[in-house]
Structure formats: C-alpha cells, structure tokens
Amino acid sequence: MSQHELVLDTGQGSGAVSEGRRRRSRLGLVVTGVVGGSLVALYAVAAPFVAPALRRVCLPFVPATTAQVENVLRVLRTRTGTLVDIGSGDGRIVIAAAKCGFQASGLELNPWLVWYSRYKAWREGVYRSTSFHISDLWKASFAQYSNVVIFGVPQMMDQLEVKLANELPSSAKVVACRFPFPTWVPESTEGEGIDTVWVYDAKTFRSDLHRKTGKTLLEQKSHPHS
C-alpha cells in the first residue's frame, strides 16, 4: 500500500468510527428519553393508587362486588334525592344509583379514578345525574346529602361516625358496606359475608350523639371546647 492510500484509508476509517459513535450516542439519548418518560408516566399513574396506603388511615381502592352494589340499591329502594359515595373508586355505586333515579355524587382522592368515573358515566348515559369530585373525605362537608354510602375500613369508622353525626340532616340514611360503624345501631342489614351492608338512620344516631354529649349540635358548634 502506498503512503497516499494509507492516509486515505485511515481517514475513511476514523470517519466511519465517529459516525458510529454519533449513532450510538443518538440511540443512547432516545433510549434514555423513552425509559425516563416511561418511568415518569408509570409514577404519575401509580402514585395516586399507592398514596392512600401512606396516609394515617389507609383506605385503598377495592371496588364493590356486584352483590354489594345490589344490596346498597335494595336498601335504598324507597329513597330519593341526593346520594354521595364517600371514596367513590371507579364510580360503580354512583352510576348504579343514578340509574335508579338518584342525583348521585362521588368524592374520591385519586384523580385517575375520578376521570375514569366521569367517562364511564358519560358512556352509560348518566352524565347529567352524576358528579365526581377530586376531594379528601375529611375536608368535605356532607350536609347537603340525604343518602350516604361508605365502603371504608374499620380504622376510620369511629371518626367518620362523629363527622357524619355532626353534618348530616336528620332525614338522612347512611349505608355502610363490608364494615359497620362501631357504636351506631343499624336499623337493618342486607346480604351476608363481605357483601353485607348496614343501614343507619340519622334521626337515631344524631339523638344518640345529643344524649351522650348532653348538648345540641348547635351548642357544640358555638362552644366546641366547653
């Protein structure tokens, strides 16, 4: 090989090498972008499902069974008006209640579940008689609802008793799914095993609260610490 050929050959070789390097670094950037983007997307989707487990009261997304939903509707069959499902999950109870004529709302911490519930309500033709709110149940007021459904966990039921007894009108009914309230006396129950639901009358649990505290609710509100 002449010296001239050798120079040309070496030049082409280094050009090919640097082109190869450029290609590899482009590929590296694409792979990093795709992996990074996927991780961010995965985190955005998964975080709202994991977050409830990290709260003081862990209330995870566990959807009601078909029998549970049927039991809720059965015990509320003579009722009308507004209904709220506290922690409404994928909206199945709210949508089923709207189909039975209720003006039904869901309160839910997980935004993905709220958006999915709105989509499902629209698809099933009950968009107008449902509403879904991204909201923390402990910060919401339930004063406007005449029917309340809760599928909670035992650790939260005592606190929720106090909140609902203070906020609900005397005409309200509360339906607890799977776990009953600890001190309220149910007026009826429906179903069995994990599908059991308990029905409570607000007149009863509100007057029990008055008896225990010896004060009217108005007095408690005006002098909460006296």
Ligand SMILES: C[S@@+](CC[C@H](N)C(=O)[O-])C[C@H]1O[C@@H](n2cnc3c(N)ncnc32)[C@H](O)[C@@H]1O
């Ligand atoms: C056991 S699931 C019940 C779902 C639905 N009610 C059903 O019966 O199919 C409880 C739901 O409450 C939601 N949740 C947990 N903590 C909450 C909070 N602080 N405020 C509102 N919703 C909450 C969870 O994301 C979950 O979807």
